Amino acid sequence: MAEFTMELNDEQREVRDWIHGFAADVMRPAAAEWDEREETPWPVIQEAAKIGLYSLDFYAQQFFDPTGLGIPMAMEELFWGDAGIALSIVGTGLAAVGVLANGTEEQIGTWVPQMYGDADDVKVAAFCSSEPDAGSDVGSMRTRAVYDEAKDEWVLNGTKTWATNGGIANVHVVVAVVDPELGSKGHASFIVPPNTPGLSQGQKFQKHGIRASHTAEVVLEDVRVPGSCLLGGKEKLDERLARAREKAKEGGERVKNAAMATFEASRPAVGAMAVGTARAAYEEALEYAKTREQFGRPIIDNQGVAFQLADMRTQIDAARLLVWRASWMAVTGKPFTSAEGSMSKLFASEVAKKVTAQAVQILGGNGFTREYPVERMHRDAAIYTIFEGTSEIQRLVIARTLSGMPIR
Numbered sequence: 001m002a003e004f005t006m007e008l009n010d011e012q013r014e015v016r017d018w019i020h021g022f023a024a025d026v027m028r029p030a031a032a033e034w035d036e037r038e039e040t041p042w043p044v045i046q047e048a049a050k051i052g053l054y055s056l057d058f059y060a061q062q063f064f065d066p067t068g069l070g071i072p073m074a075m076e077e078l079f080w081g082d083a084g085i086a087l088s089i090v091g092t093g094l095a096a097v098g099v100l101a102n103g104t105e106e107q108i109g110t111w112v113p114q115m116y117g118d119a120d121d122v123k124v125a126a127f128c129s130s131e132p133d134a135g136s137d138v139g140s141m142r143t144r145a146v147y148d149e150a151k152d153e154w155v156l157n158g159t160k161t162w163a164t165n166g167g168i169a170n171v172h173v174v175v176a177v178v179d180p181e182l183g184s185k186g187h188a189s190f191i192v193p194p195n196t197p198g199l200s201q202g203q204k205f206q207k208h209g210i211r212a213s214h215t216a217e218v219v220l221e222d223v224r225v226p227g228s229c230l231l232g233g234k235e236k237l238d239e240r241l242a243r244a245r246e247k248a249k250e251g252g253e254r255v256k257n258a259a260m261a262t263f264e265a266s267r268p269a270v271g272a273m274a275v276g277t278a279r280a281a282y283e284e285a286l287e288y289a290k291t292r293e294q295f296g297r298p299i300i301d302n303q304g305v306a307f308q309l310a311d312m313r314t315q316i317d318a319a320r321l322l323v324w325r326a327s328w329m330a331v332t333g334k335p336f337t338s339a340e341g342s343m344s345k346l347f348a349s350e351v352a353k354k355v356t357a358q359a360v361q362i363l364g365g366n367g368f369t370r371e372y373p374v375e376r377m378h379r380d381a382a383i384y385t386i387f388e389g390t391s392e393i394q395r396l397v398i399a400r401t402l403s404g405m406p407i408r
């Protein structure tokens with residue numbers, strides 16, 4: 001088991017600097033354009049694929065870094081570059097984690113490479129859990145998966161919403177209800193392979209921030225997938241459902257459902273994205289405050305400005321520490337007895353919102369224009385307190401974990 005250290009090793013530093021170079025040289029210059037276009041930045045994803053940054057290998061290497069710092073470090077640098085483009089690059093990872101967390105080795109080997117494609121023909125993947133009436137309340141999910149035993153096929157019907165890369169993905173991972181009696185414990189995840197009839201894109205959303213990332217509804221009409229597309233396999237599902245039915249009878253212990261398992265693994269990573277955006281805005285504000293002069297001196301000469309920057313940096317560093325702790329705990333198998341994963345996501349996302357707003361303030365009128373990147377960063381930061389569980393839901397998870405009470 002890896003000893004915990006906050007010092008990145010040589011290899012990690014090298015990887016971090018390599019990602020930072022791509023973020024600074026390729027993502028930053030393209031950020032404003034793709035934000036305006038509100039389209040998936042395919043050429044940038046392709047550039048990332050060419051150098052191996054958008055690939056299963058790279059993602060797996062960071063995912064399995066024994067210190068746990070690989071993913072948060074990569075996320076921070078990419079989202080420092082630009083949040084919208086970065087989400088287009090890492091959105092596939094959320095679907096991949098869904099397969100890594102619940103799939104068999106064979107399923108991982110078959111489907112994850114198809115999520116990425118290759119440098120000459122890049123593909124993306126989508127993870128579809130949220131529905132119009134099931135956002136925070138995952139238990140209200142209605143998309144149904146019914147087993148057709150004669151054909152060994154599952155038939156999926158329903159409407160998913162807010163899916164990153166939804167409809168443009170090569171592979172969709174869809175969470176659906178297999179046993180409505182069990183609420184959120186009766187869910188399972190399915191692979192919908194490329195070009196499966198019955199899957200279509202619904203509305204594409206026009207967003208406040210992260211506009212270079214495609215977000216859309218996904219409509220499933222009699223979508224038939226082979227039995228082998230049930231993540232984890234039928235035997236494991238039947239065992240899990242039997243256990244859940246037993247527990248339901250006893251009225252006891254909670255059984256983790258498929259969607260929650262995916263979210264659990266990805267929350268500190270979202271915290272790291274927020275740290276990246278916050279750090280980017282802080283750096284812009286620091287530089288601006290040192291050069292902008294009013295009353296015959298740089299504005300940073302005023303405690304009113306300098307103290308804000310001191311607070312911004314302190315909060316960013318504190319957020320990173322919470323993210324690193326949670327990522328280290330996840331990789332070393334430490335139990336999240338105080339919901340440390342949710343804590344890291346809650347704190348980092350709130351810090352990103354606050355710090356980017358402060359950056360806009362420090363840049364004054366310029367901060368309010370699209371001439372300066374803090375305006376975009378401020379819009380982008382608003383997503384972190386919403387997706388992968390809102391701040392309120394993180395607080396619920398933390399409070400329930402700490403108290404053991406069913407806080408509402």
Ligand SMILES: Cc1cc2nc3c(=O)[nH]c(=O)nc-3n(C[C@H](O)[C@H](O)[C@H](O)COP(=O)(O)OP(=O)(O)OC[C@H]3O[C@@H](n4cnc5c(N)ncnc54)[C@H](O)[C@@H]3O)c2cc1C
Binds near residue numbers: 134162388391393
């Ligand atoms: C850009 C974007 C990308 C996304 N990508 C994906 C994706 O790839 N895949 C996917 O499946 N989903 C995705 N989502 C969905 C996202 O996870 C949901 O938006 C989020 O879970 C919140 O659900 P909701 O929007 O339905 O809000 P609601 O659940 O309706 O919440 C509305 C408000 O009520 C509050 N609230 C709700 N319940 C409680 C409670 N019990 N106590 C206190 N407050 C409460 C919430 O905190 C929030 O402030 C994405 C969303 C966005 C905006």
